[in-house]
Amino acid sequence: MKKSLHTLLKLTNFEMERLSKFLFTLMGLTLLLNLVGYIYTPMQHMGKINEYITQNSATTQQALDAFGRFSFYDVTQTLWIAGPIAIGVSGLLLYSIFIWYREWFGKNTFAYRLLMLPVSRMSLFFSKFITIFIGIFTLIATQMLSLFIGHPIVSAIIESAYFNDIGLIASIQMNPLFLYLFPLDFSYFLMVNGVGIVVLLVLFTVILMERSYSFKGIAMGILYGIAALSLVLFPFFIPNLLNNQYILYDSELMIIEIVLIVAVGVLSIFTSHHLINKKITV
């Protein structure tokens, strides 16, 4: 047990080393674009106010009536914040595919060496899986830290008369994007990450099917993905099948969903275990 954990740690560290450059780039991009947003957005707002006051000889109150108060929430809604998140999510999604195929493509088939290692092949599977999740959580943590840095910057740029200091947490809580990314509501956070874990497990299984059976594996993978999605979506059709829209409470529907999502996750792990140990070819 201890040995297999040590192996997993070593493989995860190895994968992390390979991911680090890409991850640090994403972290840097997040911080840089966020910083531009923290400076540019409030400056642009103050610029509009100053221009309005100069052109119309307006008072502070008139400017407030025209533009309203600016809050940190206004910055969190801009593309300077949402953009890096979208780049991070899509980047790591693509990396989830790349993390497997890089072993086969290139000058040497590194997969051969990896699969010949005298360790459980599932350690290889889990090391890649953990690496992706460390990447995801690192980007979330970076975004969190960035917001803590950005709040005082924004409040320093906007003159106090025009600033609506609703607080950092309130600004974050009001943005639906952060409701899913940050542990603001623990149930939502668990749900989103639970779905993310299972999607990644299904994706890994589909990749292993393709690696095991080639073209036939592509069809199998697509079918497996459709079957997993159908199974998870099935409960939503129960009311229609039973001709009664109120046969299940929404909370019960959610519990059934959670059970099915976990079942798909477990099934994907067992399928992947079988494929990586018995079927995969180098």
Next chain:
Amino acid sequence: MNKYVKLTSLFLLIALTFIGFSIYKAQASSPYSQMKVVTTEGKPEYIEPVDFFGYVSHSQNFSNSSTIEFDEGSFTYLQEKPFLKRMDHSFDPKLNNLVDNYRTFMRGKSRRPEQYTETDQHLIYAGSKTDVDWNSPFNNQMTISVLDKASDEEEAYSVTIGSDNAYNDIYATYIDYPTLTIFVNRSGVSDTSRNLVYTFDIENPTEALTEVVDLSGYLDKNETLSVSQLSDKTERYIPLKTVRQTVVSDYDFRTETSGYFAYDMQAQEVIEIPPFEEETLLFSDNDTIYVGKPLNESIELYEMNPDDKEMTLLGTLEMATPIMGQEDSSFYSDRFNQSVTILDGKLYTYGQEYVDEVSRPIFQITDVHTQETLFKGTVMPKDMTEAGYTTIEVMEYRLDPSRN
């Protein structure tokens, strides 16, 4: 150990940031304004039967808006309720109470409060097939379910309504146990619409509902029927009014009340109510019909004898503002008396008070016999600095007769 430096650093970054964020979040004040009931006259315990869902918004930041529930004298934000509880949430306070107390009985039944009625011993549901099976709009099938609250036993009856298939909109149900009275709007495939009153004897069930009155005869062309929102659906008289719709333009129409009636559940007949010249309020409570004449800041309240229609003046009830008792803020055209109703000898009213940029609800409870104001008050943020920019609007309002 040096070879794990990146992994360890990232792990520490994640752990410390998440822990720090959680601590900061726990220490930060709630983004939702804490609310309190402010009593300006009378005693606060009189507001206990009032349940409502409200919408709280800040004029400084409209995106920070949230739904608040006032139930049994305390406030809860919808966002602060447990996750699974939030999923079963309904914006109707009565439905929430029914789901909380009779979860098994409520399964498979529609979520329209007007289809439920109860006595101390029974909870009764009347719903058409369409209410639960949205793919079957035209039929003549209905289910009546009766729950014995003491034994928790449910008795369900499948009955037919009319001889032909139609879209059956059950918009009110009342009980004079064992007789269940059901108001139905039946729309046929050919666009014909009839307002009918049916009865069903729970102790001697039949296979079909009994049609007792066709209310369509009381309605002219372009008139619709509106039924009073009653908190206690065991009252003998059900106030009704006919509403005429006049088209003003392609996008707008005007509504005006054209007639007032009360349906007597015991005699199974419709009583015409003579209206006042200006505006008329019509209520029922237990075995009494009340007719109100709204004045500027008061209501002149009369008790009407249903036999000779003679009105006896009970007194003049002073209202907190001119709008109280005169404004009908119901969102539903087929219902009235949402913001003003009489329950067990008390007149409950609410209205919105506008102060500068914000508005907040005012509640008033008055004894109809002594004209004494039992409660007058409003809802405000506990933190008075928030009062200047916090608006509280009542969305759904109900009285719980069991707490009266």
